Amino acid sequence: MPRKEMSLKWLIIGAMFSSVGMSFVWPLTSVYLHDRLGVSLTWIGIVLLFNSLASVLGSYLGGYLYDRKNPYHLLIGGVSGTTLTLIALTLFHGWPTFGIILFFNGIASGWNVAVVNSIGTSIKSEDSRYIFNMLYFAQNLGIVIGTSLVGFIYSISVTLMFVVATTLFLIFLIIVLLEFKPAANKSDKKVSDTEKTTWSSKSLPKANAIMLFTFFLSLFIIWIMYQQWVSNLSVYMTGIGIPLRNYSFLWTINGGVIVVSQIIINWISRYHENMILEVFFGIFLMASSFVVLIFAKTYPFFVLAMVTLTIGEATALPTIPALVNTLTPVEAKGRYQGLIQSWASAGRALGPLFGGLVIEMSSYTALFIIATSAVMLVLIGVIVLWNILHGKLVMYR
Template identity: 80%
Template sequence: MTHKLFPHTTHFFDTMGHGAQNQIKEVHQMTNKEMSFRWLVTGALFSSIGMSFVWPLTSVYLHNRLGVSLTMIGVVLLFNSLASVLGSYLGGYLYDRKNPYHLLVGGVVASTITLIILVFFHGWPMFGIVLFFNGISAGWNLAVVNSIGTSIKSKDSRYVFNMLYFVQNLGIVVGTSLVGFIYSISVTLMFVVASVLFLIFLAIVITKYKPAANESRKKVSDTEKTSWNTKHLPKANATILTTFFLSLFIIWIMYQQWVSNLSVYMTGLGIPLRNYSFLWTINAGLIVVSQIIINWIARYHENLIMQIFFGFSMFAVSFITLIFAKTYPMFVLAMVILTIGEATALPTIPALVNVLTPIEAKGRYQGLIQSYASAGRAIGPLFGGMIIELSSFTALFVIATIAVLLVLTTTAVMWKALHGSLTRYRT
């Protein structure tokens, strides 16, 4: 083919020395060098461990050490989540238009600065103010890292997002297992360790993430990226993506009941708080094991949408179990079911969104995934608290079950109606 279309090309290379040919080959390889998947997940791991030194003890620290009211703590956490929504959207949006390497360096620098500030100034209200800006940078970094994951072509996209989800949860396991011990020694030391972890993350990004700029910048011109808008996305794709985003929003509202309100319910039944905390150890450990199993199954069978349907079904079953749970083993069973649903559905959605979006907009839609999830996390505790005050915990679990079943039904109906019209893009 080359000989017919470009007859002089062969002669040109024939007349070149082998050294010059090798130089051109090396330049071509450098230009098209892909971001190392190993370093992508390593960076995500350090980021996850670092953030696990901040968010788990925020409520305890503000209330027990600084004497901040629970209402004000709720406001702080709400604004932290809203900041994460903003950061996720901006990070994903700018990924499609700017150099991903520079975006991530800037985001990690911002996170590191907020953590270093907390080393010296962690009183009230400074802690709450810094936590807001930390939320922006955290959402930004997560969206950019996930967007960079879309540029990995040497691995299946489902494997990429499963592994990113895996290391992020592994980081939570490591971080939360250490943070309580370090917190009991010194609050300052807790922020020092978090700062050091992010300095390591920054060093990894600076030295290993430069190829991330190549993949998204070479294939599409800056003019195309800037002029691209949502009108260019096929209607079927836009509709199903909106369905996924709204589904994530509702799923996370309900999931947050486990994080925020279930501890009150369990302790009210006479179950020790340490037993509630152990549920999250089970959750994190099962996610790690589940991702290994899911990645093994993915070698032989791949059906992203069925994986999402199965995960949503498990979410519903977990809330059904909570309706009848009165003893600790029942709560353990509900957590196991919830974790299976989480590990199956949540990392699969970014992989399927990646398939349904063009390269000009991958960052935008990966950012929207994080934004809708963060919005659900922000509203979840308030929603649950209102239902409990107006009715009961049982009513909350019934509403959560119905909401998740509606999400499952709506997603299934929309997929059946639209999947034949969907445009799938090269990943």
């Protein structure tokens, strides 16, 4: 007898293979293009911007189509698309072919994350917060595994790096083909195709629509500021005499703290359930990490800032999709999960450019002060609007 519901175990395993595979592509894109192919930093910035914009497009399309089409077929299409782009990168990784293929890879990877998260909303046997915590845990564990191996494999051969990534996505594709068929049964929800197609965002209660937009805008701003850690902080730290390997080790700490934090958060969530408090606490810690950066001049301060950022990230970022899930009806869960990824990807796309402009016009200290202020304003906005609207919000299963 076929399973009625998608297995969370296979969803998590699939998400992890996808995350490890993509971790063989994005961390070394800039280094490879600049050092091996001699591409200018301006062109690299353009390539990364278009890759992020492609991810925004893929996330939106994947989420939008989830509500209208068979999720099983959508994920087969997305994973197949990613696999094909990785095969293309294995064969053709010169310039400008690399940049063009990376654009299509961005569409496919955004699509996959949106569809996987949307499938998570269809699992009713587990609490939605637990599902999104575990997906976040798997995706970050994948990044830890991938980024710890990619430097070693890159030093052997660039081609080998893409061969390994392709192999991981072929395994993911086999897992999808064999274990994701129950995802097609999401129409257990008893929603007809006509209802899915005719459902309009006007049908959403006004309070829900305002709160959802607040969460999307919050993610956009948070990710713009978070990207300073990824893009500009390495230059700042090396500029004050801290070795690059010490900066790289911060991301090992980030991965480790996320894994430990998720275990603790999942344990606490069995006994206490208040998702919005987790969001408040997480955003507050993320803002606090930038306060530490304002005064950081020695490595222990950067470690403290990273640990603070990571605990905040691990608390708030997986909880927001779970809250969005409870604020959206079954006809539109995919659309709104896709929008989460789209707004986050847009923030990631603009982050390095925003930081670069602030540094050029002023200083790193000014950037950290702006980041602190922006994330604190996000926190105040979310608290105020939640307190005004929470009595009018309609909660869905």
